[in-house]
Amino acid sequence: MAADEYDVIVVGGGPAGSTVGSVLTRAGHSVLLFEKEQFPRDHVGESMLPFCYPLFDDLGVRDELARTFVRKPGVRFVDREGAVFTNWCFSHVIKDESFLSFHVDRASLDTILLNNARRLGVEAREGHRVTGVGLDQPDHVTVRTRDNDGTEAEHRARFLVDASGRDAFVGTKFGWREPRPELDRTAVWSHFTGVRMAGGLEEGASVIVYIGEEKKGWIWIFPLGPDRITAGVVMQNSYLRRRRAELLEEGDDDWKTAMLHDELRASPFVTDLLEGTTQALPTMVDGDYSYEVRNHHGRNYAMIGDARGFIDPIFSSGVFLSMKTAYLVGEAVHRHLLDPARDGDVGGEGWGEGSALTKAYEAVDGAYNLVHRMIRLFYDPHAVTWAAIGAEKQVHKAHESAMAVGHYMLAGDFFENHDKYNRFFALLEDRRGFERFREHVVERPEFQDSSCRLPWEVAFGRRLERFSPEEALGFNPEPVTVGGDSEADHGADAP
Template structure:
């Protein structure tokens, strides 16, 4: 045991593990409610993170958190999403101002290192004791309101934090989920990503300049995300089988991959990869068998993650963190309600994830490709899809009824082309169940 661990434990009401969007949101809102909060982030901001494209439904969360103007200052205005299509322009735009529900008419795209640093600093401004370079190594739960966190700073000093509640927002590290053996690989969907930042890529013209653009290729899908200062995030989410073919220089593998879609490459061929830096990450999809227990709760990617195809991660993390604050607050004041509240929150999060997952799992299939290439607004179905893309997946019956109609149309088309649909489905499931264990390859520099 390190010398620092003999010193009396530091006391707090709530310990938050992780300083990403979920952790910073929870820490800020709990501190505002008068709780003593210690937030522990193992890295130091700014640090790179994937997930740069935000959803319109993030904006009300920003307003309630008090960071709307800060996001606007560091973001690129995002009016919608576009998907390649066989028309004169080469793409269809799904503009957020056509959504059915109450979602805002736009979103933002951000450099995550700046966005996350801003949120963590904001938690500190709200009264949380927000510490960077402090890694939680172990958590002991002595009772429902008695947890001890063993922490080591990046200066080597070790100490303990005693908390009445632990909120795990450790992201894809899934700290408590992994140690409690709750983490489960998704049996229906797995993917890996390779990506980089470019300067000099061609934006969409006019009002579409801030769109996220989505392209398909034989092994997955690709994105182009406009970021501040003329930077474009460009990458591919691939079947694990494809990424395992990577040989030689990672930069060349990325460029060869991006060349497989002619429309994307036309916008990128004159661009320059910034610092020659390429990142690779794998095994996106997982969840946890439960969200919490007496005195602890999982939020954001520490609980589950699907896939970045519809940019749902940050919104699910921050909205889930908001809901989690209510759970923690009630549980601290009325312990008998804790289990019921945790289960209700878990059901809500899983419901939202399922609604995104229906599209994500089928995105590369022939039926979904046809529907996105040739959208129809019969019975406002297209507008329902736009609402889903905006993140409106929880509470609007008007939206969800249109999504149900979309699923009916999807089912009819799948039956018409049953052989191709079934072939794609069997291939997807085989990939998800394969023994791909690429994990998080943090960085390849060439």
């Protein structure tokens, strides 16, 4: 093989690209990865799901992450005032150490994953922008690049994986990128220090504040250290454009920062948390939410992560969806490269119905569709919010199933079980079916608890240690009592 020819070229060095590169190089393939940025670089998406845990373990980075980042026991959805909230604690349904997830600084996480890919054998070149691609040959692809010095080069490989994030390089080049009006939103965010840790932050939980109305959005607050948080707001673009025009007209040149502070402090709950804090990063703006990409894979290419299509980050699912997709697609590409004809690529015509990549994308598409369903549920203006779901005795019918499966969904159980969850949604539209399930799961006392019970020293201090749920949470062997009712069994079977 010539020096400029590889088995696989990967475009993008984020979690999707570094993971698929790691999977393929461990399988014995030569992998060349191009990343346009120079790491570390700031990026939104700092909260991980528990189902990331075995992926981090398999890649060999779990201990480094645990040494570096805050541990996350669950998610707290809060109303604007802070008076109503519902905790979704992963220990209620996950009974091994993976119930403790992570909050991460993405600049650090992405660097860890890319350096680990290098350790495993990926040739990763930062500061190299992909400027062109040729997919018209049946036995190879060509990729053109330009580095930070302006040097241009052409490279060949048997297969291309597009992990270029919201650039969606392949989809944009071939006109396969299409808008999704229901995702017409933008995030404005930063980091803050000197934070008073309360409202769930003190135990490492994610905090999500629903803001609704014209904004049709939400605020996130995630702890990144003992007094450091990431905080931001996601809002409808029509509202953002109007507010930007108003701020500029008022003479505020730094409209991004003004908007961020205005929107965060529109919630009394958030205002109380941010009192006396210092903004620790420039204000960042992340748009391009509103697109989907067609033709996710072909005879010599595949798209993963945000290059495949963007998913709203309300459930912190982005990194997990990207990495899990990278695993499935990487394993499928490996099998295909070993024997293209046997894998259904007859005469260079592409992937047949029974091919490895076709099967992989059945799972990927099912997972993404299920998460989109949950997102639509969150934004439904006529429904009870996720903050009120556990607090209200009378739950809006359209949301009854969300409480029942929410713990599993928020933990990241999307891929293998998406068919089961979709059937479960349908089943629970029957009132009698839901009442039976509520008796056994929804009204379990631990699901109504006011805390995830993770001690401060576990969330922010003794992070490297591997804890069982009982050790980490210091579970009292006595039954939890809520309103005079008790349950001795703290487990819950998956639906």
